[in-house]
Amino acid sequence: MNFKEKLERGDFVITAEMAPPKGIDFNHIKECARALKGRVDAVNVTDFQSAVVRASSLGGAKILLDEGLEPIMQITGRDRNRIAIQGELLSAAALGIQNVLALTGDHPSIGDHPEARGVFDMDSVNILQAATKLMNGYDMNGHELSGAPQFFLGASVTPLYDPLELQIIKIKKKIQAGAKFFQTQAVFDIKIIKDFMKRVENLNIKVLVGVIPLKSAGMAKYMNNNVPGICVPDEIIDRMQKAQDKTKEGLTIAAEFIQQIREEKICDGVHVMAIGAEENVATLLDMCGF
């Protein structure tokens, strides 16, 4: 059973996330993929994450597919106009990629080529619209395709946002444009995700809450200061500070969070973003008892 079927059936799903390498050496991502094979339902492949040059998400997704994992290809509007995005989606479908996560994309100014011109011809909602149109057998301008792709479309959401109503409005648009599942920015405070789920209760959406295993107290503080939508509560920072084995404590905190989400049926699944420490994801799953 694939990711879509499990989610639709109401199973608790687990997704992980991997970034293609900066270079052509895919050995690390392949090793991580092998460690997760059969243990996660799908793996997001980031699309020039943080506006940094790497191998593309299409290439990464194809390599995961060859390793026997189910990829969720992320695609942003930052680097491609509507012509390239539609073409990339068609190529993805032809290569067997079924899951697509549409994102607006970080601004080039935060990446390693800050001089680059951001495209933003389409935002996340528009990419979903385009993918839906392709699924109906037509390009965005109504020209017929020879063979239509079939995608399971997803989008992202930031549950910690002020004003939250503005995010809810955008979620509604994403649903209307074709999004079937949502993965959230990393959440550390169970109350934030509970409040959020209450707000989207009547929208009937599938939500995978984002989890980042912490590696240090410094990492938590850095994210609190610099990453919009992330708030690591003081008691968690405290635990990280006091811990001897920081990596293990970070994984323990993440495991406790995931177990609570699952036991209390707060969300439909979790999305683990290990950001560079993908080798720890299997350990985290062991700790969760998956």
Next chain:
Amino acid sequence: MIISKQKPFEEILNFLEDKQNIFITGCSLCATSCMTGGKQQIDEMKERLEQSGKTVTGSTVLDPSCHKLQVRASLKKCKAELEDADAVLCMACGDGAQTVASVVKIPVYPANDTLFIGEIERIGQFYEACKACGQCELGWTAGVCPITKCAKSLLNGPCGGAKNGKCEVNVENDCAWILIYNKLKEQDLLDTLLEIKDPKDYSKAANPRKLVVGR
């Protein structure tokens, strides 16, 4: 208003490296307001050029520098000074410099970098307000332009990158979408935001554009 900023003097001198006699033009409108091409700035420029060993044959504040007929008429009155000049230094916007270049035969060099269409909040403080996208969106955005004021020019609401109402690209800037939200909420028009905006028709901004209005 077209907002401009004077280039570093070194860059201007580089343009004029093998030119001795310079004629300076300014502009009565935007560049005067931006303090980059009014009478005072022309006088200052003249002084600096002379200190650098150049001869300034004359100067004029064009009224305005982007009006071809006016430019032609004004420069006619400066015929003698222009004939003595090896180059024109234009203290206007890029448009103004092109207009002057289309009227005179000698090389024309820009003294300013043209930055944006914007407003003067107070003297010396300018903010970008319009991208001239060719398809004004202000009618449904409570008078705040998302094309200009959102770093990503988003039309379907904010990205996740705002913190305390500020844009992650530049924390000095308010998130345009939070401004739009707050104003629409005040006006009880939030429902407007639920409508999906299709990707913008950028063919309307394909350059060079022209407009011919029948009389």
